[in-house]
Amino acid sequence: MAGNPVPIPGPKPKILCIDDLRDEASAKLPVGIRDFFNSGSADQITIHENSTAYRKYRIRPRVLVDVSKADTSTMCLGRRVAFPLGISPAGLQGMAHPDGEIATARACARRGINMGISSFANYSVKEIRDAGLSIGPINHAMQLYTMKDRDLELKIIRKAEAEGCIAIFLTADSPVLGVRYNEWRNDFRTPKGLNFPIIEWDTEDIQNRTHDDGFQAFNDDGHNWARDIPWLRSVTKMEIWIKGVLTAEDTLRAIEMGCDGILVSNHGGRQLDGIPATIDALPECVEAAAGRIRIHVDGGIRSGSDMFKALALGAEHVWVGRPALWGLAYDGEKGVDLMLDTFYNEFKRCMQLAGCNSIKDITKACLGVVRSDGPLARL
Template sequence: MCISSFANYSVSDIRAAGLGVRGDMRHAMQLYTMKDRGLEEKILRKAEAEGCSAVFLTADSPVLGVRYNEWRNDFRTPKGLNFPALEWDSRDIQGRTHDDGFMSFNDDGHNWARDIPWLRSVTKMEIWIKGVLTAEDTLKAIEMGCDGVLVSNHGGRQLDGVAATIDALPECVEAAAGRIRIHVDGGIRSGTDMFKALALGAEHVWVGRPAIWGLAYDGEKGVDLMLDTFYNEFKRCMQLTGCNSVKDITKACLGVVRSDGPLARL
């Protein structure tokens, strides 16, 4: 599980809840490049002290995308919710729009050569780059000694027309050539979507919105239902494609529709 910097509970509370379910659960800490390096370091050290094993540095948000719905509706986090990691209480959050709040702390001067070595100097956690969509950035992550990349388009909320992650995934996997770990998120809505991503070379698949939908539907039971649904779909997809183990899931299981009509093997 990846813990958001905007989580409404502390890292320690989230870790305790996860470990209460299964003792070997691993957590990553999602992080933005911040103007206040002292607070950024504080977040990292807290996460590491609580047992998080990786930091996921968000690389696709130097600024927020143009979100007309949020502006039109004056979107603000509901009263009574805090952002413990950022040390914002409900009054801080309610006092400004989400856009203004983000711009106030986020550093828009993202820089590989500055930020990755700095992270290495303050934490022993693995360093992953979240928001990669190209072979070039995959190669850059390798060059900078990162531990992995998360092929992600921020749920499509940052830039209209950006590539779907399932389309960007193959070139990132090819560029990595096994030298760096590749995970993917964005648009995963079923167990068969998971299957496709693994077949295209992802080691691991992340989901966000489906969990939120499950939570809205029936709280913890709704999230359980979502996970069970994904699991059952994934298992049956494996069975129907003749895969006895995850290792059997390869490009050979997929086909694409060619421009001239016939279905072609990948």
């Protein structure tokens, strides 16, 4: 008798862009985890527009420029990085791959860029820092919420300092969690076996409550500029960045409070739905800042040309979160390597094709806006 047929694996999918990576990674993930990673809040307007808003901008290339020595490097968190991309502090990376933040840190160090560490990381700050430094130089920022347990918040700061983190990214847009229908519909809970060592929750603590209930239990919705920024300044010499700024008013407040930088961010469309795409909020913040504070941006960046457009509109640096999760889900550390290589190669080619030899060459003059009634409008 003939034996049972042996399935022949098909060819490995060819990942040519970040959208390819998203599709392949999403197909591998269970529905609840996929929805947690990929969804935004309420009607999904902001998460959608975070990416689509880039489409109204067009690059105005200069030709016959010698770009044979184009340099993509820039400064970020006190060191020169290979190109102006960092990995945002995305939590629960262990749901995408068991190596989670360990794999991400190694890939970032290999590519010569920096990384943010989420308070909801599945590994400790020490483990993440050690993993990156085992490959090469890397700087980290510690993402922080304002917490009801001030002693634990201070403990997190002290551990981050001790391990050599450069900055605090204070998440300012989350007094409560956004209206996340998919999390509620799926009764999303962190899978068994995953811990949150930074906030000192073990898997048993986590299993006893939903993500929403857990967040409300530790997060302080009484946070405010006058209380929290001076307190942070009094307890740490790390840089203090405000993550979640979308308006000129809050940009000016960050300057007034002596913050080191802002991240123009809407939490990946996961908080208040119907707020601006970050690329649309960026020019207002840049104008208000007038060079007095450093400005980075995250949200919806899915290509090297998106990076280029954000820099042209005044950001010094850009960050991405979901692409790292997709890289992990697709192929662990190798998947994150692939994601970073994709961004780097696209960004360098975009620079060269636009006639830019350095980051400082990327200015408003490089962009125009599509008009419905006629020619491209220069910025």
